[in-house]
Amino acid sequence: MENNAANKERRIYVDGVFDLIHWGHLNALRQSSELGGKIVVGVVSDEETKKTKGIAPIYTAKERATLIRGCRWVDDVIEDTPYDVSLDFLTNVAMCDIVAHGDDIAIGSSGKDCYEEPKRAGKLVHFRRSRGCSTSTTLGRLVEALTSDRFSHMASDEKGKAAWERFEHLLSVHDLEMAKEQYEDDGLHAMEADQPRKDMFVKFPRSRMSAALFSKFVPNTPRPPNAKVVYVDGSFDVIHVGHLKFLEKAKKMGDYLIVGLYDDQTVRTVKGNPFPVTHLMDRALTVLAMKYTDDVIMGAPFIPSKNYFETLGVSIVVVGDRSDDPLMTRVFEPHSVAKQMGILHKIDSGSTMTSMDIIERVSSRLSHIKDNIVKRCEKENNLYH
Structure with missing residues (x-):
């Protein structure tokens, strides 16, 4: 004792x-x-x-x-x-x-x-260090994202195509080696290699996670009787202070916060290539670790129905006043049902940061970052293998 x-x-x-x-x-x-x-x-x-x-x-x-x-x-x-x-x-x-x-x-x-x-x-x-994830890997995916058609204008590089090809090869080897620490290749990497570049999103090892580890991130917060349940949703891809401030303000509007996370295909459809940068399991663990989160719905619908809200016991749906994809949200109005139910509330998180800000920060320092990642990936590969 x-x-x-x-x-x-x-x-x-x-x-x-x-x-x-x-x-x-x-x-x-x-x-x-x-x-x-x-x-x-x-x-x-x-x-x-x-x-x-x-x-x-x-x-x-x-x-x-x-x-x-x-x-x-x-x-x-x-x-x-x-x-x-x-x-x-x-x-x-x-x-x-x-x-x-x-x-x-x-x-x-x-x-x-x-x-x-x-x-x-x-x-x-x-x-025990968590294998299969690192800042070098995430940063590498962001750099690779800049080679997509959507951001190619931001990725001009005086070293030319050969430098990009060397970087991409090393990054793919690094990701595969990091994954091999725990898992064998399932044979699909070779199939993916034959796919045209335009059909691919940012490459990363598949989502593999033991239930035992995942359960340790789940807060298991008991829902208070007659709790005012707050619901928010989004991709929460590469979490930043804008996300955190939004979760903090949303939690203050009720007693219990549920975060709906779009699956990878939904994010890709809504935001286009090269998103998501991090897969659903990574995003879920990160959001679950935030102290404002009480529960997470993985694979949440982009346009939630009335039945969905009623099943979860949602009292209020909170949305932010900033978006990386304002055109998509205006066209589809994903929260139209919540608005009809009279439970939709828009808030200002107090932060102007969005995922596009991260992309722009990376693009402004691209050559230096790329050279640095090559060195760090080589160091990590040597360290673990």
């Missing part, structure tokens, strides 16, 4: 860049919380990230910290932290008892282990 009480009071430090946040980042925080204690997350500064990784993050430090604060397993956040964790920083700045990190090797700009001092002091504990 005494050990359990002590564990609840101890502070566990977890740090990272957390750029283009994905379920692997959030699974690290979830595993750290299972160690018992308060989770204190250090968000590495833009300057430290650029010095160590050779490239500045796509999301700003403030945006990354905001997203981490939105995670249900986080108790405290420290912004602009150093990449290397010294014992002095751990004890006197973060005021933590131990530091938790994945079972991979973290090398700082000096070429040394980032956690060398805490490790020597016996204050480093490990959790």
Whole structure:
């Protein structure tokens, strides 16, 4: 009993860049919380990230910290932290008892282990790194998305076609190798390779997830009796602060928040190639990890019916005032039924950020990003294989 009480009071430090946040980042925080204690997350500064990784993050430090604060397993956040964790920083700045990190090797700009001092002091504990996902992979998919017809005008590159072909080959090998960590190829990759480029969306390993792991992300929040149930829907592809602010405001309008996630084919139909950048399972895990979410409907309808809302017990449907596809929503009016029922409410999330902003940030730094991804993918492939 005494050990359990002590564990609840101890502070566990977890740090990272957390750029283009994905379920692997959030699974690290979830595993750290299972160690018992308060989770204190250090968000590495833009300057430290650029010095160590050779490239500045796509999301700003403030945006990354905001997203981490939105995670249900986080108790405290420290912004602009150093990449290397010294014992002095751990004890006197973060005021933590131990530091938790994945079972991979973290090398700082000096070429040394980032956690060398805490490790020597016996204050480093490990959790299992999530295989098959990384910021490099997500960023690579965003870069590849810029080669689609929709965004080709944003992807001009003086290095020409040969450079693109080399990059795309390495990215496809990297994605396949990451997937092989847990799964054998199902034979469909070869079939896909024969498909014309115009018929393809952004390539990524198929959605494969154990029920045991997925269930650990489900909040299992009991619905209060007579609860005011709020419903929102969307793709939530590559989650950003605009998504988080929207979820936060929507939750405040009721007692229980249900998020409807469009499946991959629906996103592709509504938004066109090259979306979605991340598949449904990735998107579901990320949304489930946000502290405002009580439940998720996977494969939600683009145009929900009255019966659908009544079955879920929805009291209010909330939509944002910004969209990446205003023409599509005007033509189809996906929330026309909710409007007829008198339960539709439009809100301003307080953030102007959309998925197009991410695409534009990537396109503005394309050559540098592409070269950096090649190096990072090669490093990850060497590390795990």
